[in-house]
Amino acid sequence: MWASCRRLRALRHWSYERRETALCALSLLLVCVLSACAFVLPTYLLLPLAGLNGLLVIHGLLRRGSIWGVLKLGLVQLSITLSLYLILYGVEHLAQGAVVVARIILATIPGWWLCITAAPERIGEVLSAFLPTKWAFVVAASLSLLPYMADEIREIYQIQCLRGARITPKALRNPKNWSELVYCVLFPVLIQLLKLSRQMAVAAQSRHFGIAQRPTHWHSPRDKND
Amino acid sequence: MKLLALEGVSFNYGSQLPTVLQEVNLAIGTGQCHCVSGPTGSGKSSLLNLLAGVLNRPHEGDIWRYPQLVTGLVMQDPQTQLLRQTVGAEVAFALENLGIPAEKMLPKVQLALRRVGLYLRLDTQVSTLSLGQKYRLMIAAQLVCEPHLLLLDEPWAQLDDHGVSELLAVLRNLIQDGMALVLVEHNASAFAEIIQHYWQLEVGKLSEGIYTVNNAPQVEAPAWLNQPKFEHLGKVLVSAEAFEFGFDACPTLFACPHGFQLQACEIVTLVGDNGSGKTSLLKTIAGVLNCRQRIPLKVLGRRPKLGIYGAELGLLMQRPSRQLFETSVLAEMQFSLRRFDLPKERAVQMLDELDLFSLAQLSPHKLSYGQQHLIALASLACLRPKVLLLDDPLAGMDKHYYGKVWYLLKRLSSQGCAILLSSHRSIEHSAVSRQLSLRNGLLVEELIETGARYVG
DSSP, X not given: OHHHHHHHHHHHHHHHHHHHHHHHHHHHHHHXXXXXXXXXXXXXXXXXXXXXXXXXXXXXXXXXOOOHHHHHHHHHHHHHHHXXXXXXXXXXXXXXXXXXXXXXXXXXXXXXXXXXXXXXXXXXXXXXXXXXXXHHHHHHHHHHHHHXXXXXXXXXXXXXXXXXXXXXXXXXXXXXXXXHHIIIIIHHHHHHHHHHHHHHHHHHHHTTTTOSSSOOOOOOOSSTTO | OEEEEEEEEEEESSTTSOEEEEEEEEEEETTOEEEEEOOTTSSHHHHHHHHHTOOOSOOEEEEEEOTTOOEEEEOSOGGGGOOSXXXXXXXXXXXXXXXXXXXXXXXXXXXXXXXXXXXXXXXXXXXXXXXXXXXXXXXXXXXXXXXXXXXXXXXXXXXXXHHHHHHHHHHHHHHHTTOEEEEEOSOGGGGTTTOOEEEEEETTEEEESOOOOSSOOOSSOOGGGGSOOGGGTTOEEEEEOSEEEOOTTXXXXXXXXXXXXXXXXXXXXXXEXXXXXXXXXXXXXXXXXXXXXXXXXXXXXXXXXXXXXXXXXXXXXXXXXXXXXXXXXXXXXXXHHHHTTOOTHHHHHHHHHTTOGGGTTSOGGGSOHHHHHHHHHHHHHTTOOSEEEEESTTTTOOHHHHHHHHHHHHHHHHTTOEEEEEESSOOOOTTOOEEEEEETTEEEEEOXXXXXXXOO
């Protein structure tokens, strides 16, 4: 009697874990489809797609995600793209430029939503079903790293502003200063990324990464007090 | 029982590069605690990596390992070792790699967290932990595999005094359980009660004993250096009325019931535990951090905003190696001088004064941690700012560079600069004028004892 109760509990527990993984797999598929649609759908279907993306944004915000990063990226993209369209093709093609930016944002939002709703290790687990383990780990680790790298980029930008680099929003209105942004911020960020990836590789290696042919996967217990 | 032995091991990072380890001999047995000290850049971390078996370069000499030896390595900066977003997933990572079935992970993860004194929910976000908690999480992530040998890289520099005493209790129990421990540590005295074997690593040679600085620069600066210029005395450069500080939509982090001031020629320390809000306060003063809640703060007579002070305000954040991008040390130091239209010769003078001119044409990325730190600080000192904010500038510094940092700070102070430097432990140095203490959610001025004590 007692043993059968335990088996039943274990079965429920496992079905929850499988459900969690299956849900993540479906989310990943949805994200791929929506992001692809942003580039392949004709312009008149972008509005319904934006509606679907709007639902993802609402869900992401309810899960305490911040959309500011995506909005800022969109604004920067919009200003650069529209400026280039204006210079290269004139005023009459500005709408085309705006559509290009809209497609990029619509392709970005599903990825943002996935980062908020799915744990990186769960994404890694799903990917490991059809990718080599090392590749799945790299994707999961990169996703985990995103918030940290966003903070690093912000801090490096602030440090260089204080050091007198001509990269303040006002200075960047002059295209002559754009190269300074690459030189002072992008180069140090890339160097940081290289160093970080090496240190993370050592950290993973020191925790036996690559030993088991088929690694298992951690599932957080349902009882959050555990 | 012998766990690991190095016999005549030599190692370098490339055939053209200098040897990092030369003819190193070391034997480690169960229940032993070894401590390795040495100057920054002497190869201590490389030695730990070699012991952990994660160094993927060939070496000379023999390394003998006990069959099925399990080692655990915790590197200096816990932030760069985090691979997952929640506490449970982070600790379970090693178990995943060993192919342990998911249903057997939970008790092991819980036990490892208990052993390091972390009583947290398993879904706690790692990003919400303090640095000290992250360091202990990294130890738990290694203990979950029950290693025979644990390797720790400079825990004292990362942790506040409370964190060190907690770690000490954890390590004492682990050693009693038969685990061997190798610590790389500048301040061996902090772990004296558990250390049985002392080693020093200098110029690639490992020998018995504790590393001491032989060629430390003169810490006591000439008399003229300690004489602040009369015209600067009493000038208030930073002032804040009573305020409460907290991030947007978060509870108050700390309160400052009496406000505070920074005057010209002062060196003031800001002391508080990991996560108490020191960095946030420094960033707020520099205008880098903007919360919706306005703080009644004036810096050089103005409300702080990023970039409005030019060369008059300097901020040295943690890990200043992040800001390096030029191809030579001299170019790196001259960058801000060029941008603020100041004489470029100051960089050469500064390097000369700090006895670092030999580094002028080297790439800043090839320097040791202490050298990078000092170059970043010297770059700011060249500007002769009126206000200088330093976030934990002494963390991880060996005594050699520690002396040079103090020389530089005294020099700036005598020129009228107000210096605020944060640390997670009290800095007892004769040059410190006052101490602001950030403890238990309160920022208040505290009386300090004077006298030089190494807190690097």
